[in-house]
Amino acid sequence: MSSSLPVLVIGAGAGGLGAARTLADAGVPVLVIEARNRIGGRAHTVLSPGGDPIDHGCGWLHSATENPMVAIAEREGFTVDRLTPPWQRRSATPGFSETDQAAFGAAIDRFDERLVEARGQDDRPASAMLEPGNRWNPLIDAVSTWYSGAELDLVSAEDLDRYDDNGRNWRVREGYGRLIETLGRGLDIRLGVRAEAVRHDGRTLTVETSRGTIEASAVVVALPSAVLATGALRFHPALPDKIEAADALPLGLADKLTFRLDDADGFEADRAVFGRTDTRRTASYTFRPSGFAQVECYFGGALAYDLERDDARAFETFALEELSALYGADIRRRLHALPMTLWGREPESLGSYSYARPGMARMRERLAEPVGERLFFAGEAVSPTHYSTAHGAYLTGVEAARRIVAARHGEIAA
Numbered sequence: 001m002s003s004s005l006p007v008l009v010i011g012a013g014a015g016g017l018g019a020a021r022t023l024a025d026a027g028v029p030v031l032v033i034e035a036r037n038r039i040g041g042r043a044h045t046v047l048s049p050g051g052d053p054i055d056h057g058c059g060w061l062h063s064a065t066e067n068p069m070v071a072i073a074e075r076e077g078f079t080v081d082r083l084t085p086p087w088q089r090r091s092a093t094p095g096f097s098e099t100d101q102a103a104f105g106a107a108i109d110r111f112d113e114r115l116v117e118a119r120g121q122d123d124r125p126a127s128a129m130l131e132p133g134n135r136w137n138p139l140i141d142a143v144s145t146w147y148s149g150a151e152l153d154l155v156s157a158e159d160l161d162r163y164d165d166n167g168r169n170w171r172v173r174e175g176y177g178r179l180i181e182t183l184g185r186g187l188d189i190r191l192g193v194r195a196e197a198v199r200h201d202g203r204t205l206t207v208e209t210s211r212g213t214i215e216a217s218a219v220v221v222a223l224p225s226a227v228l229a230t231g232a233l234r235f236h237p238a239l240p241d242k243i244e245a246a247d248a249l250p251l252g253l254a255d256k257l258t259f260r261l262d263d264a265d266g267f268e269a270d271r272a273v274f275g276r277t278d279t280r281r282t283a284s285y286t287f288r289p290s291g292f293a294q295v296e297c298y299f300g301g302a303l304a305y306d307l308e309r310d311d312a313r314a315f316e317t318f319a320l321e322e323l324s325a326l327y328g329a330d331i332r333r334r335l336h337a338l339p340m341t342l343w344g345r346e347p348e349s350l351g352s353y354s355y356a357r358p359g360m361a362r363m364r365e366r367l368a369e370p371v372g373e374r375l376f377f378a379g380e381a382v383s384p385t386h387y388s389t390a391h392g393a394y395l396t397g398v399e400a401a402r403r404i405v406a407a408r409h410g411e412i413a414a
């Protein structure tokens with residue numbers, strides 16, 4: 001590894017910024033290129049017309065008591081809301097009785113137990129863990145579209161079981177996207193520069209970009225798995241194992257639509273409702289997230305794909321129909337849709353967060369494996385236990401950077 005050249009990080013999401021920040025802090029010269037004209041990737045906070053933050057991408061500090069972003073948030077002066085998330089509280093869905101909520105909770109517990117019982121067996125679609133004929137299966141599947149971005153029959157049971165969730169979920173009031181952005185402060189980041197090819201067989205690595213060629217001592221590829229799987233970033237020599245692994249870890253789809261809510265006081269803060277409880281084609285609605293006068297609507301899986309085929313208006317129409325069925329047609333007058341991101345249509349992400357196809361859970365390790373200790377892969381999809389999260393992505397970047405720093409120390413010592 002030639003230490004006079006910079007390390008090049010491709011992609012300024014949580015993974016790439018985690019790598020770049022760690023390298024810069026260790027005194028290693030680092031350059032970041034980013035295809036979009038902003039940093040953050042799938043972490044993206046925008047402001048409502050009234051100035052309230054809205055996270056189009058990540059919003060929750062999952063596994064909060066072990067999440068390194070909590071300490072960073074506090075150091076940076078962000079407000080960490082240590083709340084119990086809506087999905088761990090009684091659902092506020094009108095007409096969803098205590099008895100039915102208890103039965104639904106028991107069906108979820110049984111599903112989770114079956115995941116554990118299946119350990120060591122051949123991997124299967126997670127839908128195989130549903131109790132046949134259980135009345136709550138459609139709603140469990142709807143929940144899967146929100147946390148995996150895909151229905152259970154598409155998802156590996158083994159991978160789902162390996163996800164490490166410590167049950168604590170907090171929020172950063174000013175926006176998770178803004179928090180991720182702070183990682184980029186002071187770094188040399190070139191926006192609007194797309195990586196097109198990586199040559200990794202020479203004495204140094206060379207990366208062809210939309211703005212010319214860059215020579216680097218090491219490269220960290222921190223792109224979404226769905227983007228890698230298209231082959232849009234070419235490798236010389238080719239890396240078919242990596243493309244195959246990326247293809248085994250597609251991005252599921254989850255999209256958020258936020259309404260401004262008039263006369264919000266009648267709704268308790270941070271309470272969620274299901275649009276319906278008898279189908280998987282439904283959305284989840286959080287009233288007054290963090291106390292803001294908003295309703296956050298969460299769509300996932302096939303429903304989100306179908307709505308994205310139209311446009312943002314289709315999400316609004318769907319949500320208004322479900323909400324007026326729950327609260328009466330009058331609620332429509334109190335709801336004002338704000339702009340949203342259609343993550344499946346963004347060429348730089350092609351989806352929201354990764355799941356593993358059945359039988360493919362171990363592809364996360366395959367994608368993570370560096371090539372020749374000079375070409376590294378980071379991002380949420382390479383995390384075997386914290387995939388699909390912003391802090392999981394960050395940690396993979398930190399790990400890649402540590403290996404680069406260790407290799408450089410070895411070189412200097414030698």
Ligand SMILES: Cc1cc2nc3c(=O)[nH]c(=O)nc-3n(C[C@H](O)[C@H](O)[C@H](O)COP(=O)(O)OP(=O)(O)OC[C@H]3O[C@@H](n4cnc5c(N)ncnc54)[C@H](O)[C@@H]3O)c2cc1C
Binds near residue numbers: 013227351391392
């Ligand atoms: C709706 C939604 C809700 C979510 N909710 C949560 C949540 O509550 N909690 C949580 O922890 N996580 C959540 N996530 C997931 C989280 O946002 C992601 O896992 C994380 O941000 C991914 O970081 P990353 O670095 O792996 O990828 P990305 O953030 O996608 O970064 C990759 C970067 O590479 C850039 N890029 C792409 N192609 C090229 C190229 N050829 N050249 C140069 N640059 C390129 C992209 O523009 C992007 O900036 C959510 C995501 C979505 C979409």
